[in-house]
Amino acid sequence: MDSTKEKNGNYKDDLLLRMGLNDNKAGMEGLDKDKINKIIMEATKGSRFYGNELKKEKQVNQRIENMMQQKAQITSQQLRKAQLQVDRYAMELEQSRDLNNTIVHIDMDAFYAAVEMRDNPELKDKPIAVGSMSMLVKEILADYDPNFLAMSLDEAYLNITKHLQERQNWPEDKRKYFIKTGNPLENGIAPNTMLAKVCSDKNKPNGQYQVLPNRQAVMDFIKDLPIRKVSGIGKVTEKMLKALGIITCTELYQQRALLSLLFSETSWHHFLHISLGLGSTHLARDGERKSMSVERTFSEISKAEEQYNLCQELCSELAQDLQKEGLKGRTVTIKLKNVNFEVKTRASTVSSVVSTTEEIFAIAKELLRTEIDADFPHPLRLRLMGVRLSSFPNEEDKRHQQRSIIGFLQAGNQSQSAPRCILENTDKDQFLKSLEMSHKKSFFDKKRSERKWSHQDTFKCEAVDKQSLQTSHSFQVLKKKMNENLETSENSNNSQIFTCPICFREQRSISLEAFNKHVDACLDGPSISGTSNMFSHSHASSTEVNKKENVYPSFSQSEKQDYETHQRNSEINFIELPETEDNPAKAESVDALSDKHSKEECASLPSKPFNIEKCCQNSSSTVSLEDIASLSRQESSQPYLQALVCPVCNLEQKTSDLTLFNVHVDVCLNKGIIQELRKDKVNLANQPRENTKSTDNSGRVQKTATKPKRPGLMTKYSASKKTKPNNSRHTLDVFFK
């Protein structure tokens, strides 16, 4: 489907034509900036789409201009040196040229099938829609190459080298294979994928083209080939190369030294491959998926509430798609396109994987909120919204996690604690899963654990959750940011009032050092967290108990009490349990609970075995460390709490889902950092720069009250029906010999 490639319209010319300025042969470059901006404004009145196209074109022109300036500064000596280097690489490539394979590229025009599918999603699983390619043709393709590579519904590569060898012994009448499809089909035969792809485009429609497997044939084929025909060279690259006088592959080869100086290594390597007629000779299977997303275009939506709803719907769709493939990821990205066609993406990465609607939405919502807030009081006038999930853990990540778990279990065995009986008496997988859940501790927990473990020489716990320690990245960023802020404030003013980001108390008139100590103390906190609790039962040493007593040197007594209450609130909040008869939800105050718990913990030292059976009876389907810890507490008939207060924003979260809550904490944290960084960026951008040409070519245009023209195919998001195009099918019989 390269039709779009050829038909990409020249919006500039079109607009100039409409404005009666088309006699300006010099084009945009020949106009001064005011005129350009005026044109953009005019264009935007008529069509925001054109306006944005012009803006983008201007940016590309700027890139080209920069490139030309760079080119002008290249000395002949640099060029000679580059020539040597490039030619050395070209020689290597030449030597590795492989002409022994026969690759076929099949290109079917499945456009109509695609349209059909889009408008009748219910057909998706039926043979009629996909059948033309996948049901009918795929089997045939497999005859030629069982390992053929399907690029999409309508496109595939075959390596028929082996087939051809076998085929030589076939009787004549068997050497023809007819394919009858409802769609046109093109194919090309060449020694590598790049050439094969170009070939299939050569004799369209329904053509076949072959490049013989000898160097001369390849070079002849390449000689006058416009670079734009090659996969990977798009509109922009074409334009940039054109500015350097490069249109054909021959010219691309001639300018190879210059290109190595103007483009990235990846790019000029790619260029060199093309200009030598080289390409992939084996069909590499696609690796693992890197991301998954949903996005939707609609007529303008400006109300924040609708935008949040939309966002949630998208998250829900995404979550369903993710579930089909069993994927979970750490990075959520939202994409926004406003009515002026300006696209923005905003991403946030959390410390543990997410996959449910609620988890994804918790992150996406905040990203969206940040954007809405940034433009306040103006609404975001959106025409598209998308949500993407990425940063899927790779196999190594998973193995690493497994190792951590196994290591943890072994560590548990070595010590005299209860997990031994877990391995023997319970479903191991279940327990592994529960441990996986324990990765979803909030970063505060992780940080506490990290610090605690580093002090516990007697407890060989390093295998537990190396990942948790590493994933406290967000924390590192926060702390770094904090330190930066502190440093600057210290430099400017010695009597700054610091607000501790952990306990949210203002620290007046104290030195930076004292403040840091305070923050560290806050981070260490009382070690009665739910997570570390189970270890405390069997491992807490007397030194650690002593440490607890001396941990807040800079607190007044009342402060200390307040602080402890706050901390206990946060910490105990991590406990989550289903309500059972044994475990009434009503009950004692937080303080009473904490005190009681604390005392009991001390009393139970040094070791208290678990009752794992009770664990299994009472816990919900998945058992986390938190659950185990709280269950052990439950043995002493203590209640649990469900009010979750975010330690970052300090607001109570209306959820009883631990994972969700932890996602919230991560997001809250990210948000703070992002806003800080943005502030810095804005400040930076506002500073006048010397000797720097302003690259701000945003060409911001008037916001007019005129309602945008409703695009034909688009409907309001909530509406499910779409107009059906007139899709008369091509009916052509196609064959290849």
Next chain:
DNA sequence: GCGGATCAC
């Protein structure tokens, strides 16, 4: 990691 851009289909 983030965000903008480019490219393919």
Next chain:
DNA sequence: TATGGTGATCCGC
């Protein structure tokens, strides 16, 4: 004539 949706990758911070 005039788009939309999904996914990958690159580059410069």
